[in-house]
Amino acid sequence: MTFNPRVLVISDQSEAAAAIAAIRSDKAGAAIMTPKAVMRVVRLSGVDWRAANILKQEMLARGGDAAIPWDAQEAQSKETDVLLLGTIRQLKTLVENLRLQPYGLKQVGKELDSALEAFGRPPADIVWNGFSLPLSRRTCVMGILNVTPDSFSDGGRFADSTTAIERALRLAADGADIIDIGGESTRPGAAAITAEEEKQRVLPVIEALAGRLTIPISVDTYKADIARAALDAGAALVNDVSGFSFDPAMADLVAERGVPVVLMHIKGTPRNMQKNPEYVSVMGEISDYLRTQADVALAAGITADKIIIDPGIGFGKTAEHNLEIIRRLRELTALGYPVLLGPSRKAFIGKILGTEVDQRLEGTAAAVSAAVLNGAAIVRVHDVKEMGRVVKVADAIAGRTA
Secondary structure, eight states, X not given: OOOOOOOOOOOSHHHHHHHXXXXXXXXXXXXXXXXXXXXXXXXXXXXXXXXXXXXXXHHHHTTOEEEOOHXXXXXXXXXXXXXEEEEHHHHHHHHHHHTTOTTTHHHHHHHHHHHHHHTTOOOOOEEETTEEEOTTTSOEEEEEEEOSSOOTTTTTTTOSHHHHHHHHHHHHHTTOSEEEEEXXXXXXXXXXXXXXXXXXXXXXXXXXXXXXXXXXXXXXXXXXHHHHHHHHHTOOEEEETTTTSSOTHHHHHHHHXXXXXXXXXXXXXXXXXXXXXXOSSHHHHHHHHHHHHHXXXXXXXXXXXXXXXXXXXXXXXXXXXXXXXHHTGGGGGGGSSOBEEOOTTOHHHHHHHTOOGGGOHHHHHHHXXXXXXXXXXXXXXXXXXXXXXHHHHHHHHTTOOO
């Protein structure tokens, strides 16, 4: 006789509920057991040492655990990091108890509850000014249009307005949900251009497309003056590679216009970002940066439903950093905002495959698929038709269909 033990892959409560239902468990009991079947590991930063010791004891009392530094146990450190290890059920009961605890634990509970609720949850649709991104149902595709002579992948191919307009229409026909138009290259080492030159590149294209496209046009810029002119010309979304850190006026502009914004993480500037970028914790630092910049957006009056975050593949990261970001992308969903990823034709793919930029289609497809399976809500790509097909299959594997 064999009992055929099988280790199940359970990543969220819906999968746990399905597994429990499959053995015909009592429905009332299933509701209780479901949050017990999903494990979470949560890292907290800057916790009072006294609070850290309380968290350790509280988690142990619930059958979970908490990792804290040895000096926190000896009361030799004022603030420390804490790693909570437990099921969703254990962590949720911890949250309830922390409402009555001292040393900042009430706020810890509030933030922990928010992160647990947001983690892995499908994002809400973004609806504004007659446009809609159906993020709750499927992963959306942002098509890249570089109206520049020096972009790393297609520099010069669409620098002419006529060619750029034709390209945008083709991207839309191929299934793009957004067309992202940029007039200044942000490739590593790229030279800055004047605002006037950037306007001359992007505005004629945006003006010509605004009346012909039914999908939103995004302007890829970190300058508020360019964004303002682009929005006046018909753009409907701002993609800021600096996440509001290069031009403080950008946040107020986006709030005033009521349009969505992509806040991207960058380490350094396009001129120096790839000169030996280093991190103590790449995901920790990216998460902290994006949380801070999202708070800047909220303080300016931008509503949470208009914020999209992007970890910035290739913007101050090594190939190893980029791979870790894709592998651990779902961690960023705990911030509560849709996650955009732009791996298309990037150098890390070329490093893995040993190929030049025009031979990275399959590598991009692998990265896009992994991004979707790891929680991306939007992917930014050059090859819209091909990557749109990749997204459809990855969405189906993930159990998401339009």
